[in-house]
Amino acid sequence: MTHKKMKVIKFGGISLSNGIGIDNAIAIIKKKIKKGEQIVVVASARGNTTDQLEQLLEKAARGSAYKTALENFKEEQQQPTQNADLSVEFLRLENLLEAVFLLKDCSQKIKDEVLAQGELLAVKMLTSLLESSGITAQAIDARQLLVTDENFGNASPIEALSKEKVLACFNKIDKNVVPVVTGFIAANIKNETTTLGRNGSNYTASLLANYLAAEELQNYTHVNGIYTANPDLVKDAKKIAQLSFAEANEMANFGATILHAKTITPLLEKNINLRILNSFNLEDQGTLITSESNQKGIKSIAVLNQVALINFEGRGLLGKVGVDARIFKALSDQQISVSIISQGSSERGIGLVVDAEKATEAVLALEAAFEMDFYTKDVHRISVIDDVAVVSIIGQDLNNFHHPFNALIKNQIVPLLFNNTITGKNVSLVIKKADLHKAVNVIHGQVFGVAKKVNIAVFGKGLVGGTLINQILENAKAVLDRRKIELKIFAIANSKQVLVNQDGVSKDWAHQLENQETTKLGVETIIQFAKTHHLENLIAVDNTASADFVSNYLPLVSAGFDLVSSNKIANTNSFSFYKTLREALKEHKKEYLYETNVGAGLPLIDTIKLLHESGENITRIRGVFSGSLSYLFNKFSSADIPFSTVLQEAIDLGYTEPDPREDLCGNDVARKLLILARELDLENEFEDIHIENLIPPAFRETSSAKFLSSLADLNAVFTAKKQAQKEDHVLRYIGDLSGDLFQNKGHLDVKLTSVPVSSPLGSLKGSDAIFEIYTESYGEQPIVIQGAGAGAKVTARGVFGDILRLAKNNN
């Protein structure tokens, strides 16, 4: 057999399983032969044969009945054809298991011999099937080819000897014969069966490719190739079309289970391309690994999750020579490999990542090696942190590392430690296993610039809330295209029901919510749902007018939600609550935006904040703060129309609060005034505000329903007020914030005034609000912000704006 232009074709276990698996494998080989390709096939044990053999061995070693399971195993192996003669392997298995059963003991050497039968059975079956479809094939036992050391379970090949044997064998094979070689297994010099450890069949294939100087190694698996992250963890993971060996090597080292560092090296040495293909999806081109990569930047997020972190602490380690050497010696004596080490410059603490199953052994080995240092108190503790995982960002350098790191912190995932390699372009983070799913998604969203997911919970789906939900659903595509932000409303709650969907609610949300069971545990349910589904970049939006709901803000913040509210209550509660909320936000690195609290969608709070934070002294803010009362008095003053008719219009247009008495009594304007005052660092309480209540005393104690049904009773009072004005004057309900703003408290007045119709306040139209902001620099001439001050559409737009601002901030 000549080796030029030869390809090594390796099939993984699932690609050889009964049914479509084995059928496709035969079809793939046939197609290649038909095309005149010269190939060598390497086969893993079929399906989950290796696991089954391990279970049989365990049963036998425990002295449990295993024979029925063995018969079932044999039956399955004999599928799909009885023509394959598997009797030698079956007999060998029977004898080996019988011996293990009698001795109740099983060495790694025996285990290798038992497991080897899996690959031997696979090549026999594959060869028989190829023969029956007209292809001349030869089963080859790799124990005749690959010579290893005696490290059973994870043997290393003796390269020169193995190569010599491989070449001798293949030189004798006719070029019309397809060699079908067992993966995973080999033999030591004494001809005892060994195995090549994890990913052993891939290793066999790459060794053969190297020795035979193959053109390419094609690795047929059950996945389409290598992805930017494990698709089981990250739904949006994308297949990588091409990788360099160096990148593949980094990925292999950091947990990309499809690759293994030792399988890359023989290919790298001879510059042999490796293609990862899916035998169940023959259209896909898979991932090509060559000496060159086709794009720069971060390649993938890899995960190691069967690991533990050993925390080696010692106050007396500073400046001591040889501590690390002793640590590594103690661990290597026990064959324990360290995948990550991180050491503070003070040398007081050293973090080591090892395989989880070796953690206790590692601690014992270190305690023994440092026994004297415990006595001298140079070392004071060696402990294990279980339940950790390592997330590695392959291709990441420290230049841009702040992006994924900040995103993690924003999502309340604080890595236990991180480290990087100088040449390898890779940063690894050790995190708590409970955070793994979310962490990988957060990093993936951040580094691959695939849309960042923002998960929104909307509380209150009335006029503003309902409008907002529809606006988000209608504009989600545009936001995705323009800003690369995927907005998902994963929860909607009213005071009785909760609708949740981790993939985001659909346009039919209102109907679905109605059909939900009533639950009293709205917020807890939603917090738990977000946790269970590892949802990242969480935003809670309060579109209620509820004072009670505000008590949920602190739990939401501590559960990792940023907040947006159109509800004004949280900002107008006691000053101590106001402060507590800000402290919690600071502690949890969360934000709270509430632009719509004053002036609906107008950019007022942001402007005031900017002016104030830039040091500008704001001396007074005056204006018509209420959209509904603006509408009411604009229309009532300018037309001969009953007060009650205009009031009803304002209610119907959605300008008023859910309870319109909140507007008429002045509370709503007072709240807005207080919110602005607190933006200026004033510590006023609601009670400090002088409010002119527009509801005549006789109507104050009635129920909302009674009040609404007797609006006409207000007409006389307001007609009298209107008529008592000077000529060319109109009524305006204004808020006025003034006083020495360097003191803690300002003067806050809310009152009905009569102003000249030609003045800025007097010429107001529709539901416009107007805010005059007087500052030291601007002098007599105020900055004026004017526009629609109420209405569900504009308010929902304002809330939407806050959501987008948060979504961008999370970048």
Ligand SMILES: NC(=O)C1=CN([C@@H]2O[C@H](COP(=O)(O)OP(=O)(O)OC[C@H]3O[C@@H](n4cnc5c(N)ncnc54)[C@H](O)[C@@H]3O)[C@@H](O)[C@H]2O)C=CC1
């Ligand atoms: N309408 C407007 O122009 C503006 C309104 N706002 C504010 O927007 C908020 C909403 O106003 P609207 O939509 O007009 O009121 P709405 O009465 O139409 O809607 C409020 C919704 O919140 C729900 N709700 C009450 N308690 C709840 C709880 N504990 N959990 C979940 N849901 C609860 C109610 O069932 C209702 O569906 C109010 O706080 C209001 O002050 C702010 C700026 C402008």
Ligand SMILES: N[C@@H](CC=O)C(=O)O
């Ligand atoms: N009811 C309020 C709505 C906005 O906050 C108003 O009339 O301004």
